[in-house]
Amino acid sequence: MEHSNTIILDKKQIAHxxxxxxxxxxxTNVEEEExxxxxxxxNGFEFAKKLKKAVESVSPLHVTLCEVIIDKKKPTNPIRTSLExxxxxxxSLLLVDDVLHSGTTLIYGVKHFLEVPLKQFKTAVLVDRNHKKYPVKADFKGISLSTSLNENISVIFEKNNDRAILE
Structure with missing residues (x-):
């Protein structure tokens, strides 16, 4: 079987x-100011920056960005954030990543933020692969795909050429 990359979301679809x-x-945050x-x-942080711009364009909400640094190879290592x-x-906090593969990164990110009281906590991903190892779900998702375990989804954020591909 020949392996080729299939574009599952193009620039216009990602923007939508x-x-x-x-x-x-x-x-979900209509009562909030921030x-x-x-x-x-x-890529999760790139997605967050694009989402910040979009939320601010459709609402009066003030959006504060936070970068979450997780060692994806050893997610039990301490997690750092750009905000105290x-x-x-x-x-109200929204944790975002580009692709929800096994759920490992997202669940450890969720765990980190549960250590402080939050008014509301939601998750968002651009692509949900439906192959979860952990009981974690995205509250908001761009697209859900049932892929085989040997397939990979990559989101590429490039100037004027954002895309999600199935490898």
């Missing part, structure tokens, strides 16, 4: 998914 998620974020969008480093816990305590 981000805008739809932005509206969902606003709907929401923290915490993006898991690298006092900056997100008792606030």
């Amino acid at each position: 998914k981000i805008k739809r998620i932005a509206y969902q974020v606003y709907e 929401v923290i969008i915490a993006g898991i480093q690298n 816990p006092s900056e997100y305590t008792n606030k």
Whole structure:
């Protein structure tokens, strides 16, 4: 069987998914003045930056970005964030990543944020692969795909060429 990359989301589709998620974020935070969008480093944080811009364009919400640094090879290692816990305590927080594969990264990210009281806690991913090792779900997702275990989904954020591919 020949292996080739299949584009599952192109730039326009990704922009549409981000805008739809932005509206969902606003709907669940309509009573709030501020929401923290915490993006898991690298692509999750890139997704968070795009989502911040979209949420601010469709709502009066003030969005504060937070970068979440997780060792994906050893997720039990201490997790670091670009904000101090006092900056997100008792606030509405959205943890985002680009792809939900096994759920490992997301569940350890969730665990980290559960150590401080939050007003509301939601999760968002651009692509949900439906192959979870842990009982974690994304509250907001761009697309759900049932893939085989040997297939991989990559999200590539490039200037004027964002895309999600099935490898």
